[in-house]
Amino acid sequence: MVGNSLSPHGGELIERVIDPARAQKEVQGLTRIPIRGQLARECINIAYGFFSPLEGFMSKADVDSVVKSMTLASGYVWSIPIVFDMSDAEIREYGLKVGDVVVLTYQDNPLATLEVEEIFAYDKESMAKHVYGTTDDKHPGVRRTRAYKDKFVGGSVTLVNPPKINPPFDQFWYPPRALRERFAQRGWKKVVAHQTRNVPHAGHEWLMKGAWFSANADAILVNPVIGEKRQGDYIDEAIILTHDALRKAGYFKEDIHMTSLLLWDMRYAGPREAVFHAIVRKNLGCTHHMFGRDHAGVGTYYDTYAAHRIFNELPDLGIYPVKTLEWWYCPECAGIAYEEQCGHTEKAQKFSGSLIRSIIEDGVKPPRLIFRPEVFDIVMECAEKYGNGSPFVTESYLQRGDPVMTIPPL
Amino acid sequence: MSEELFRINIWINEDRYEKLRDAGLAEMSKDVLAGLRVIQVPTTAAQRDAFLARFPNAKCDTATTKTIELLPRAVKDSLLDLVLKKRSVDVAAEYLESLG
Numbered sequence: 001m002v003g004n005s006l007s008p009h010g011g012e013l014i015e016r017v018i019d020p021a022r023a024q025k026e027v028q029g030l031t032r033i034p035i036r037g038q039l040a041r042e043c044i045n046i047a048y049g050f051f052s053p054l055e056g057f058m059s060k061a062d063v064d065s066v067v068k069s070m071t072l073a074s075g076y077v078w079s080i081p082i083v084f085d086m087s088d089a090e091i092r093e094y095g096l097k098v099g100d101v102v103v104l105t106y107q108d109n110p111l112a113t114l115e116v117e118e119i120f121a122y123d124k125e126s127m128a129k130h131v132y133g134t135t136d137d138k139h140p141g142v143r144r145t146r147a148y149k150d151k152f153v154g155g156s157v158t159l160v161n162p163p164k165i166n167p168p169f170d171q172f173w174y175p176p177r178a179l180r181e182r183f184a185q186r187g188w189k190k191v192v193a194h195q196t197r198n199v200p201h202a203g204h205e206w207l208m209k210g211a212w213f214s215a216n217a218d219a220i221l222v223n224p225v226i227g228e229k230r231q232g233d234y235i236d237e238a239i240i241l242t243h244d245a246l247r248k249a250g251y252f253k254e255d256i257h258m259t260s261l262l263l264w265d266m267r268y269a270g271p272r273e274a275v276f277h278a279i280v281r282k283n284l285g286c287t288h289h290m291f292g293r294d295h296a297g298v299g300t301y302y303d304t305y306a307a308h309r310i311f312n313e314l315p316d317l318g319i320y321p322v323k324t325l326e327w328w329y330c331p332e333c334a335g336i337a338y339e340e341q342c343g344h345t346e347k348a349q350k351f352s353g354s355l356i357r358s359i360i361e362d363g364v365k366p367p368r369l370i371f372r373p374e375v376f377d378i379v380m381e382c383a384e385k386y387g388n389g390s391p392f393v394t395e396s397y398l399q400r401g402d403p404v405m406t407i408p409p410l
Numbered sequence: 411m412s413e414e415l416f417r418i419n420i421w422i423n424e425d426r427y428e429k430l431r432d433a434g435l436a437e438m439s440k441d442v443l444a445g446l447r448v449i450q451v452p453t454t455a456a457q458r459d460a461f462l463a464r465f466p467n468a469k470c471d472t473a474t475t476k477t478i479e480l481l482p483r484a485v486k487d488s489l490l491d492l493v494l495k496k497r498s499v500d501v502a503a504e505y506l507e508s509l510g
Binding site for chain 2: 231232293294299300326329331349350351352354355357358359361362363364366367369370
């Protein structure tokens with residue numbers, strides 16, 4: 001039996017970042033393999049310990065165990081395969097074999113080394129079925145799984161060139177050790193994490209406030225996921241700056257609220273992704289994680305509260321799931337009300353992130369009780385400054401490249 | 411058992427309210443969110459699917475509100491024009507037909 005409750009996960013914060021003075025020499029003469037954004041973000045997460053206890057991309061034994069039993073081969077709970085895929089042609093082209101060390105490049109510059117420990121095939125249909133509970137191609141996680149190339153390469157990853165996180169995201173970049181130190185400086189022992197990929201409306205605000213009460217927490221960590229975007233999503237700048245604006249505008253006190261970012265491409269794996277979020281936030285130093293309705297879900301693939309129930313089937317993960325039901329607007333209460341408390345169920349006016357986006361898309365300013373005016377103003381500012389006039393992801397926003405981070409020349 | 415309906419929310423800003431008022435249809439809109447008014451165009455499941463296929467950035471919020479969200483503003487404007495013309499919210503079929 002392993003100690004799943006240890007924090008960081010596995011009991012040790014994994015850090016695989018090479019001394020910059022040695023980096024140039026370390027990559028000299030190595031085969032360079034360019035990688036896409038998802039893999040670059042995962043290299044960074046492995047190297048800084050966001051994914052502790054992972055030290056690299058998964059071996060076949062780990063993948064198989066994660067897929068079938070939601071644990072690593074070592075026994076630690078882990079719910080999402082973290083894999084490095086390559087086509088047979090690429091493997092031939094680079095002459096890749098077990099025992100090689102290669103340098104992975106992103107934006108044409110060295111990012112990390114990969115020690116090739118295993119090259120293997122895996123049944124992608126089985127992976128999709130187990131992880132997502134479906135093989136429906138409309139599920140974005142299933143599509144991502146099917147798009148993986150022929151083979152997976154397992155092996156340790158070491159960062160040789162730290163990313164430069166670009167404004168306005170740089171102020172929110174805290175790898176786990178730095179964030180843990182920040183919590184300690186502020187005297188925060190109990191921190192409840194908020195997962196988001198949305199601009200906050202009043203339902204989110206009250207979800208956070210309710211979780212803070214429920215956990216008797218010192219603070220809330222808002223940890224937006226920044227990764228691949230789809231057209232129609234809010235732009236990343238709007239998401240992170242509006243969350244920070246809630247504190248700056250006084251809806252949260254300075255000493256109980258903080259925003260930091262997570263580089264991650266959402267899998268929309270519902271309950272399995274909830275477990276993944278809990279483990280990553282534990283690695284950041286959080287003690288609690290809030291889970292509302294339909295956490296990390298998409299479409300109708302998961303029951304509304306599947307992400308609540310999955311924790312009942314798992315050992316103590318060392319991060320307590322704060323499970324909350326729905327917040328709505330109640331015209332009788334004349335404010336935001338909680339499903340378990342408000343007795344005016346039939347008069348409840350429900351709303352969601354999509355509904356608020358729809359209001360804004362229609363050129364209408366949402367009511368201040370539902371959407372804080374300071375948040376609306378930041379959304380509109382971000383539209384002008386970063387989104388070519390739109391707060392939502394458009395083709396032109398996507399074509400601008402990856403504005404979040406730059407890998408500088410070594 | 412009656413067929414489940416999904417709604418398209420046409421949120422009412424000042425311009426849209428003026429159009430409704432001028433047509434004597436202001437009362438057709440209703441308060442659904444903290445005083446924010448909306449015209450709701452019902453769709454069948456088949457019509458919902460047709461809208462989602464035609465406008466891939468739109469989505470049906472099946473979890474919370476049972477509404478089709480994130481249709482382009484121009485689509486909402488066209489639907490509202492049809493509502494004003496027919497003096498009815500049952501315009502989804504006619505709109506889809508107009509798309510060919």
